[in-house]
Amino acid sequence: MMKPVFMTYTKKDLINLAVCMVLSVLVIPSFITTEYWYTSILIPWLCLALATIGQQIVMGYTGQLALGAAGFMAAGAFAMFNLILRVPDLGFVGSLIVSGLIAAAFGILFGLPSLKVRGIYLMVATLASQFFIIWMIDKFGWFKNYDSSGIITAQDIVILGKPFTTPLAMYFVCLAVTTVLTLLAMNMARGSTGRNWMAVRDMDIAAESMGVSLLRTKVQAFAISAFYCGVAGALFAFCYLKSLEPVAFDIKLSFKILFMCILGGLGTINGAFIGAAFILLFPVLLNAIGNNVFHGAIDATIISSIEQVIFGGLMIIFMIYEPLGMAKLWENIKQKWRTKFPTMNIKNLTSSIGKKS
Amino acid sequence: MAQERKFKIGKPILEVKNISLSFGGVKAITDTSFDVLEHEVRAIIGPNGAGKSSMLNCINGIYKPQQGTVSFKGQQIPNITPNIMAQMGLSRTFQNLALFKRMSVLDNILVGRKLHTKTNFLEVAFQLPKVKKEEKINRDRSEEIISFLEIEDIKDTPVGKLPYGLQKKVELGRALATDSSVILLDEPMAGMNVEEKRDMCRFILKVNDELGTTMVLIEHDMGVVMDISDRVVVLDYGKVIGDGTPDEVRSNQKVIDAYLGVEH
Numbered sequence: 001m002m003k004p005v006f007m008t009y010t011k012k013d014l015i016n017l018a019v020c021m022v023l024s025v026l027v028i029p030s031f032i033t034t035e036y037w038y039t040s041i042l043i044p045w046l047c048l049a050l051a052t053i054g055q056q057i058v059m060g061y062t063g064q065l066a067l068g069a070a071g072f073m074a075a076g077a078f079a080m081f082n083l084i085l086r087v088p089d090l091g092f093v094g095s096l097i098v099s100g101l102i103a104a105a106f107g108i109l110f111g112l113p114s115l116k117v118r119g120i121y122l123m124v125a126t127l128a129s130q131f132f133i134i135w136m137i138d139k140f141g142w143f144k145n146y147d148s149s150g151i152i153t154a155q156d157i158v159i160l161g162k163p164f165t166t167p168l169a170m171y172f173v174c175l176a177v178t179t180v181l182t183l184l185a186m187n188m189a190r191g192s193t194g195r196n197w198m199a200v201r202d203m204d205i206a207a208e209s210m211g212v213s214l215l216r217t218k219v220q221a222f223a224i225s226a227f228y229c230g231v232a233g234a235l236f237a238f239c240y241l242k243s244l245e246p247v248a249f250d251i252k253l254s255f256k257i258l259f260m261c262i263l264g265g266l267g268t269i270n271g272a273f274i275g276a277a278f279i280l281l282f283p284v285l286l287n288a289i290g291n292n293v294f295h296g297a298i299d300a301t302i303i304s305s306i307e308q309v310i311f312g313g314l315m316i317i318f319m320i321y322e323p324l325g326m327a328k329l330w331e332n333i334k335q336k337w338r339t340k341f342p343t344m345n346i347k348n349l350t351s352s353i354g355k356k357s
Numbered sequence: 358m359a360q361e362r363k364f365k366i367g368k369p370i371l372e373v374k375n376i377s378l379s380f381g382g383v384k385a386i387t388d389t390s391f392d393v394l395e396h397e398v399r400a401i402i403g404p405n406g407a408g409k410s411s412m413l414n415c416i417n418g419i420y421k422p423q424q425g426t427v428s429f430k431g432q433q434i435p436n437i438t439p440n441i442m443a444q445m446g447l448s449r450t451f452q453n454l455a456l457f458k459r460m461s462v463l464d465n466i467l468v469g470r471k472l473h474t475k476t477n478f479l480e481v482a483f484q485l486p487k488v489k490k491e492e493k494i495n496r497d498r499s500e501e502i503i504s505f506l507e508i509e510d511i512k513d514t515p516v517g518k519l520p521y522g523l524q525k526k527v528e529l530g531r532a533l534a535t536d537s538s539v540i541l542l543d544e545p546m547a548g549m550n551v552e553e554k555r556d557m558c559r560f561i562l563k564v565n566d567e568l569g570t571t572m573v574l575i576e577h578d579m580g581v582v583m584d585i586s587d588r589v590v591v592l593d594y595g596k597v598i599g600d601g602t603p604d605e606v607r608s609n610q611k612v613i614d615a616y617l618g619v620e621h
Contacts, residue, residue: 184482191481191492192467192474199457199468206455209417210535211443211472220478267459 054228063201073233103230111222265325364569469534
């Protein structure tokens, strides 16, 4: 293990962080000028990556099969709408944090079944959150400020009196929030908090015998996960959709986030970004191929069907050959590149242990 | 153990009284009592299915016995859970290895430091100075244990990739990291070769000698048991059939019968 240079970060981490920051703050804004890239790709990518980090915390790190990220996102989005509407003094950032906390409260409530049920049964139990939250928003007009049209326009983002309405400004808002929350998530995942999560995931009885409380750890993971989803949902509604409608946060979005989590790599933070990028960009790529290679000869509906087929296939392939997802794949490629040797497998690992001891 | 011990064997630290445990109609343990003295190495032996592991699981709170009580450090504990026992200073290893397979050796041992970690998740998220201080203490202690167990070169390897003998060592390390006063070892040497067994014995005795940790172990290898333990309790069909020093137990007719079989 490398020695940490600054806080828990190693030199490599700091270089990675610097590269990411330079890319996202300097390179992207100066090279990408088309609005399409910001409004349709970069902003939803950051929002969904944030939600996927939430899903990672509960599923990848704590090993609790939960499905209902979109429900928490809806809770966050509508909480944000109501907070800005009714408590304008809070400001954008304050509202964002409180929306996350409201989503976290739902997370605690719907995380409680995890103490009694696990696996696929827990997944079904957490589905309740998805349907309950959406139903609640639809049922009680108060949440939508008694708007009859069903689609509410999101308020403009104003931070410290300055409006953030251009795509580039909104991109920076999303980037700032995502960066801060990602760093916090990494700190937790690498510290004692993350070790407790993973201990519960890998062997709950042993974790309990070491003094890790299953109740506290699981509920904590659900709460933090829902907080991330809530903030992501608020950003998703205010920066990407620019409107609030419960339908946008249906079960399909929950599944999408689940796929991002699995394809990206369970139990990794960078996997959340890779998975989200892949699932967002893949349809774009397919469309581009459809338009440019086949010149529109293939119907758009067929392309979207092909997309589903390829996603399904990839999920199966990853589950079988690389259960740790694209983040692990990326690690392996780097490893190969570095050593120009076959990747480390159990055989040469154990033989190297034998040599040393 | 002829030479003077740094930690003299003292008063009973763990007392098991009249424990009975059954699963449905099957009686695993019937009215069993024994005690463990402070700083001693206490072995529980017996043929397969004698109820040894069930006994440890009762002490540790994984099973809830229908009858009987467990007293620890002079205190009778009404609702035993693994968590309460851990907090009181009782740690354990498991028969079929219960390690955190996808975590590294160091991280596994660091989980053992859980009860010495007082910072909450928000403090960890913001990496407050006290988190760094605490983490450093915990890491230093874990590194100490790692070098004590002579597993420095594998400390960053995911535990699931290690051979069985090393995994057993890591599990002992994790139990040690808790700084518990009593450690229950469920077959710490099962499936090991002679050399690994000798190593493990050495570690168990070293821990007991240097840290004064009370060791309660289940073991099948009679030679090993007789060599390292101060006192032995023998279970058969969930009942105590012998209790005493290795020599006393070895000459106990009931024990000989249970192990060698007896003509009826």
